[in-house]
Amino acid sequence: MIRRAIGAAAIGNITEWYDFGVYGYLQVTIEGVFLPKDAGPAGAIIVAALFAVAFLVRPLGGMFFGPLADKIGRKSVLATTMIMMALGTFLIGVLPDYATIGLAAPFLLLACRLVQGFSTGGEYGNAMAFIAEYAPDRRRGFLGSLLEVGTFGGYVLGASIATIMTAVLTEDQLLSWGWRLPFFVALPLGLVGVYLRSKLEDTPAYRELEKQQDAEAKKKAEEKKAAKSSGRAEARDAEKTEKKRGGEFSKILQLWPNLLACMGLVLAWNVTNYMLTAFMPQFFPMIREYQGSGGVSELASSILQIIVMVMCLVLIPVIGRLSDRVGRKAVVRAGSIALIVLSFPSLALIRGHSDATVLLGLLIMGLSLICFSATMPSTLPSLFPTAVRAGALSISFNVAISLFGGTTSTVMTSLVTWNHFLMWPAVYLVIAGVIGLICVHIVPESNGRPLWGSKPAATDREEATAHAKELTEEAEAFALAHRAPAH
Numbered sequence: 001m002i003r004r005a006i007g008a009a010a011i012g013n014i015t016e017w018y019d020f021g022v023y024g025y026l027q028v029t030i031e032g033v034f035l036p037k038d039a040g041p042a043g044a045i046i047v048a049a050l051f052a053v054a055f056l057v058r059p060l061g062g063m064f065f066g067p068l069a070d071k072i073g074r075k076s077v078l079a080t081t082m083i084m085m086a087l088g089t090f091l092i093g094v095l096p097d098y099a100t101i102g103l104a105a106p107f108l109l110l111a112c113r114l115v116q117g118f119s120t121g122g123e124y125g126n127a128m129a130f131i132a133e134y135a136p137d138r139r140r141g142f143l144g145s146l147l148e149v150g151t152f153g154g155y156v157l158g159a160s161i162a163t164i165m166t167a168v169l170t171e172d173q174l175l176s177w178g179w180r181l182p183f184f185v186a187l188p189l190g191l192v193g194v195y196l197r198s199k200l201e202d203t204p205a206y207r208e209l210e211k212q213q214d215a216e217a218k219k220k221a222e223e224k225k226a227a228k229s230s231g232r233a234e235a236r237d238a239e240k241t242e243k244k245r246g247g248e249f250s251k252i253l254q255l256w257p258n259l260l261a262c263m264g265l266v267l268a269w270n271v272t273n274y275m276l277t278a279f280m281p282q283f284f285p286m287i288r289e290y291q292g293s294g295g296v297s298e299l300a301s302s303i304l305q306i307i308v309m310v311m312c313l314v315l316i317p318v319i320g321r322l323s324d325r326v327g328r329k330a331v332v333r334a335g336s337i338a339l340i341v342l343s344f345p346s347l348a349l350i351r352g353h354s355d356a357t358v359l360l361g362l363l364i365m366g367l368s369l370i371c372f373s374a375t376m377p378s379t380l381p382s383l384f385p386t387a388v389r390a391g392a393l394s395i396s397f398n399v400a401i402s403l404f405g406g407t408t409s410t411v412m413t414s415l416v417t418w419n420h421f422l423m424w425p426a427v428y429l430v431i432a433g434v435i436g437l438i439c440v441h442i443v444p445e446s447n448g449r450p451l452w453g454s455k456p457a458a459t460d461r462e463e464a465t466a467h468a469k470e471l472t473e474e475a476e477a478f479a480l481a482h483r484a485p486a487h
Contacts (some may be wrong), residue, residue, distance in 0.1 A: 005134040005203075006143060009127040010150030012082050015189045016120055017277075018152045021158025022182040024278050025166070025302060028285075029179045033097045034106045045417070048410045050109060051278065054117030055406025058398040061121020066394025067248045069122070073202040073210075074130045074390060076449070077122055078149045079194050084119030086190020088112050093183030125394030131391075132381035133203035136459045138324060138448050138467060140308040144377035145320025152313040155277055156306055158182065163302045205386045205454040252392045258383040259392065261439050263400040265380065267299055268336060268436025269372035270405030275425055276365050280305060280350075283416075283425070287351055290420040296358050304355060308362040312370050319374035327447040328375045332440040335371025339433025342368065347426040365429075372436070382446035386453035390450040402433075 023030070031047045059080075069077040092112045098105045127147060135143040161182045169178040201207070252259070284301040296304070323331045342364050349361030384392040408428070415424045446469065450456045456471060458464035 001201075002134050002143065004196070005200055006131055006146050008193070009078070009130050010147055011148035011189065011193040011196060012078060012085070012123050012127055013147055014154035014157070014399075015082065015085050015089070015186055015193060015380055016123060017154030018158040018186060018189065019085070019116065020277060020371065021155040022162050023160050023239070024281050025162035026179055026182070027051070027282060029174055030109075031279035032175050034109050035098055036426040040211055045410070045413055046106070048282065048413045050106070050113055052406050052410045053110060054120065055402040056112050057117040058121035058402050058406070059395065060399035061118040062125060062394035063121075064118075065122020065155035066125055066391035069126045069129070069390035070248060074126050074133070075197060075200055075202045077233075077390075078126050078130060079197045081119045081126070082124040082193040082197060083190055085116055085123065086118065086186045089183055091115075093180040095360060117273055121398045122394060124390045125397045126390050128377045128381050129390045129393055129443070130203060132378060132451060133205035133386070133454065134379070136457045136463065137450055138463060139459065140378040141323035141328060141375060141447065142317060142321040145323075145374040147377045148370075148373040149313060149318050152309055152316065156167070156309045156313060159302065159306050159309070161185065163299070163306065166302070167299060185329065187305055204457070205451060208455070209386045209453070224234035245290050247390055248391055252388050252395065255384060255388070255392060259396045261443050262380055262383050262393070262396040262441035264435050265332070265372070265376060265443070266397050266400035267404045268339070268432045268439070269369075269376055270401050271408050271432040272339060272369045272372065272429060273363065274405050274408040275412070275429060276305075276308075276369055278360070279412045279425065280362065282409065282413060286416050287422060290416070290422060291351060293353070294450070296355055300355055301358065304359050305362060307359065311363065312366045312373075313369075316370050316374045319370055320378070323375045323378070324447060327445050328379045329440050329445050331371050331375050335368050336433045336440060338364075338368040338371065339429050341425040343429035343433070344423065347423055351422060379443065382449070382451055383443065384452060386451065
């Protein structure tokens with residue numbers, strides 16, 4: 001059941017990041033298809049902005065789908081977001097170009113990007129909660145990291161298809177019909193994802209929450225009935241008490257320190273993520289233009305980046321398993337320090353003259369990234385209780401990505417175009433590393449511990465016995481230190 005749950009959750013990430021890979025690698029082609037030929041430097045910024053605009057509506061998607069998943073279940077929401085993402089990507093492939101309908105073309109592309117962004121806003125936070133709530137406590141790091149295997153796998157698939165299309169087709173063929181083909185692949189991916197998700201039960205933690213809520217609802221109904229029979233004043237007092245408790249949004253906002261810590265970690269993670277995946281394909285032409293020497297060809301840079309992503313894909317589960325041994329905080333701290341110390345050397349290598357130096361520079365950035373990618377799916381869900389986990393995760397995650405992650409490509413393109421300073425990406429990554437280092441110091445260690453509001457979970461009886469012993473020893477040590485009963 002756990003394997004099926006992880007596969008069903010990961011395929012949503014494959015679909016989402018397949019689109020990012022295709023769009024990122026075909027940005028120059030998309031500019032030629034959807035914008036006039038004389039767009040100039042503004043064209044690159046507009047296409048980058050069309051990439052980023054999906055992130056503007058992600059918080060809205062998170063605010064809609066996250067609390068909904070806390071009300072009706074993770075599974076139903078994940079099936080809905082899956083088909084919306086796939087349809088949004090597929091529809092891009094059937095849009096008419098600028099030569100056919102003029103300025104309506106980029107506006108239709110904008111509409112598709114908004115559909116993708118809204119659905120994606122409800123996808124990743126719920127997928128993290130879904131896997132975390134299925135995973136045993138002592139294997140949550142490894143199993144959660146498999147969600148990011150889907151991320152990198154989707155990106156590699158999209159980037160590879162786009163690169164192959166660019167290599168085998170002429171420029172005219174690519175502009176006239178070839179660019180459409182990669183977008184068509186999203187629909188069958190989405191249908192497979194919906195099928196897999198429809199075959200699963202909801203998570204054990206959510207089913208337990210439903211039982212508790214049903215019992216509470218029954219108790220409240222009995223109390224209201226008793227209040228009405230004893231007098232109207234008591235009934236009014238009961239209604240006022242109910243209103244004061246507030247809805248899910250008020251409960252989420254009460255956890256504001258956790259929300260801020262979550263946003264800081266997401267910032268550090270996704271600035272690095274989008275710097276590597278979204279901005280680097282655009283950065284290599286800038287190197288050749290503004291540096292005057294160095295840089296590699298467009299095809300070579302695409303191949304090198306795919307190699308790095310494949311290497312990261314292979315290493316993510318290894319780092320996830322390591323986090324189950326040494327703790328999440330140690331791995332995240334290492335990634336933050338790497339961003340602070342190695343970002344400038346990494347960019348210097350990327351600006352080099354040979355494929356080997358560029359590969360090494362990209363690999364340094366990629367290794368810094370996977371310290372976050374391998375641990376965040378198991379770290380972030382632990383910051384919130386079951387009752388509001390999907391909502392709190394979806395909102396904080398998507399607000400941080402919208403403000404900082406998804407805008408990385410647009411901000412970097414604008415800054416480098418403005419003053420031709422090619423080390424802006426390193427400056428941005430160092431700032432992200434500092435924020436990550438501060439936030440990881442604040443959050444509690446979640447390795448080997450039950451999720452907030454969940455019972456301890458284990459793979460088998462032997463693991464359960466060992467896990468119970470560890471938790472008991474922890475409780476006794478805490479009680480001794482605080483002179484409190486060891487509950």
